[in-house]
Amino acid sequence: MKHLRSIDELGVDGLRRLLDLSDHMAEINRRPVPKVPALRNKTVVSLFFEDSTRTRLSFETAAKRLSADTMSFSVGTSSVNKGESLRDTIETVAAMGVDAFVVRHKSSGVPWQISRWTEASVVNAGDGWHEHPTQAILDCYTVRTALNRPEGFDGMHIAIVGDIKHSRVARSNVWAFASLGARITLVAPHTLLPPSLEGWPVDVVHNIDDIIDRVDVLYMLRMQRERMHEALVPSLREYTAQFGLTPGRADRLQSHALVMHPGPMNRGVEMAVDPGELPGSVITQQVTNGVSVRMAVLFDLLGSGSALVGEASS
Amino acid sequence: MKHLRSIDELGVDGLRRLLDLSDHMAEINRRPVPKVPALRNKTVVSLFFEDSTRTRLSFETAAKRLSADTMSFSVGTSSVNKGESLRDTIETVAAMGVDAFVVRHKSSGVPWQISRWTEASVVNAGDGWHEHPTQAILDCYTVRTALNRPEGFDGMHIAIVGDIKHSRVARSNVWAFASLGARITLVAPHTLLPPSLEGWPVDVVHNIDDIIDRVDVLYMLRMQRERMHEALVPSLREYTAQFGLTPGRADRLQSHALVMHPGPMNRGVEMAVDPGELPGSVITQQVTNGVSVRMAVLFDLLGSGSALVGEASS
């Protein structure tokens, strides 16, 4: 694997390989000294053209636990402000000696463009509404471990609830969950679905109460306040009433069902219950697993097998 | 000690223990290679919701000299901007594996809230007008070493001059100096004193010239320009005339008296002399000692005694 730009490009074999590797990384993370020298002297540069502290910290933590050097570059302090082209920025940073770029950008497709301009590996950390592949992998890993389903998700029913249209998480997760065998139902109002779902391996319902008592995984998406201003939902209160996870709905979940959320949550909107009170919530585990999964991704891109043995010297 | 949120919670025994430990850290800092492996593979995260380069750099330097990994998180680039609750931010960052949070926030009490949401240690690096305990400890350490008073401050007279009302430094320092035995006089106009001083172990005067020639330590607080706009002082010029350290007043200090300031100074306002020209100024030593004291705090929270021996391997 040279780049990780989409779940599609990764393929189901790649996805399974990364999930297995994540198990190994999770074991490292349970050690008293959670650090290995696997990527010693590799340099990983975070290029975040959109704010995302949680994703950036997760990648940087992953890189450090593999002993890589990390550097961070955010648009606020960059020459991109001076009108430099993205291409020149990439070529300039790459010329200093970079092994991987971790890229977040508000425009779809930017990670593909960047990979044409550099010899370094490119990891998509979110491009517009398009893809967020490491989120999908960490979500698969979380389902796999929490429901103990290492062999795959055949027969599992996963509902993804909320603003599908504007969600890169939904796009990446649909393909990842489906490729492992899950049956997927999207739950959203018409205004928050893409214009066409042709070719998507999903069912659609417009009422969360139709499926709440029969899913194995309830995946809640963030409801952004901006959608209300765009008149895509009548009000946040109305949204919660129709699509939010309320205490009443939480009581109707099956006892083994998982509740997931990519964060940051809007408490009182899509999450109208305290996740700390939900026995099935694995939202914190998603974050913890994110570090293991991103270690697996970086190691798969930059490492060589034998380097993973033993502790880091630094 | 699990957290350092206030001087009160630390107590006098804790304060003395940290001062003794700071001596050891200062010795490490005088070595050609000022680094020990004491906190190797511990992760310290700076969460600064208010700008403070000097305090953040001091903590990060301290963490690095103990070989901890450091990560920095400032509100400008965080999901807090997207409306994420503080609690979710903390739980998210903590889930990646954090041993201590160093927190600055404009609201009093935030470090206590945070410590309820995470297993990690919490160090208060300034909460609103409330407390700034590491500043108080480094000030005690500076007085103790500069006046050679390891046993305590009995009989010592310390004046704290300026905007007591809005100063977390004043609050923390009063309790720390007093617990070591010093007699404390606050010097301020009525408008810059808290509504009530009931229970504070202090005297109050409204004229700096009443005490300038008899104090052992003159502790000047920063005069913020905003106070003038709020009409709490008539003008900065007037403030300087009544409460500033002018050359004439500096001449009246006892020869052994120390001049201190928590920084950043307003030259020409409260500091109407060049501190470089004052023989008693220990303002630079305060900064240098800040690194040793913060090493002591982090080690006390996260370290184990035997790890402090020898040099770092990295």
Place this chain on the structure above:
Amino acid sequence: MKHLRSIDELGVDGLRRLLDLSDHMAEINRRPVPKVPALRNKTVVSLFFEDSTRTRLSFETAAKRLSADTMSFSVGTSSVNKGESLRDTIETVAAMGVDAFVVRHKSSGVPWQISRWTEASVVNAGDGWHEHPTQAILDCYTVRTALNRPEGFDGMHIAIVGDIKHSRVARSNVWAFASLGARITLVAPHTLLPPSLEGWPVDVVHNIDDIIDRVDVLYMLRMQRERMHEALVPSLREYTAQFGLTPGRADRLQSHALVMHPGPMNRGVEMAVDPGELPGSVITQQVTNGVSVRMAVLFDLLGSGSALVGEASS
């Protein structure tokens, strides 16, 4: 060498020494593990009062490859915003233990001021329109290696094209190239030349077509959009027509001629060709060489000769 503030202060002997040392650093950078312990436990602080991701990353990469600790300080999050004087900021940061400051500031002369206030070494990373010495050294290094001229630049003809008046790069490069023996021609409209060139070792022409077919090095400066608003150029289109490197002009370059640019480029303005299509372009090498040259500078300031042998332990 205690500081690197200007090319003049460095002198031709110093320049030659740094170029030789850069050869050694470039050799390190070609190793599989491009890291040496030369500056282990030295602390290098970047103080950037103006945005410049590329220069800051280059210095930080250089410092890390020499195993120095790095800390970064940008004005957006600093006490300078609170009205603290620059001097107090420097003295405060220095008191925490700093071996070198790398400084960029919009005002000429700031690196000299700073060096009066601290025992640490000061490297000028660009002060106003004044100097940018490491850019000049890396440009000399790039010419020297690309044209294989280790002994000096006697008989070489270098044209510097564009906004000379507002360019610290032009100022530093004229002196560096000239001191190695090159003949220099400035190419610019009257409005973009300094009021006086008395004492500058240069010729001036106002038409790029007069020299395009006879130079050994064509050094293009960035044309800033602001200049148009200031009415110093009639329009960017007009500027390109008169002074830009267009395909037609590129065809007239001698086959061995180098094309250089300090970045960030304005494609379509001064660079009206794709540099990737120009056989003589060494723009990417400039960036790569920048890391080696900055390693040489930091090592010359902070290192001791024997430390450069062997690999880093971390």
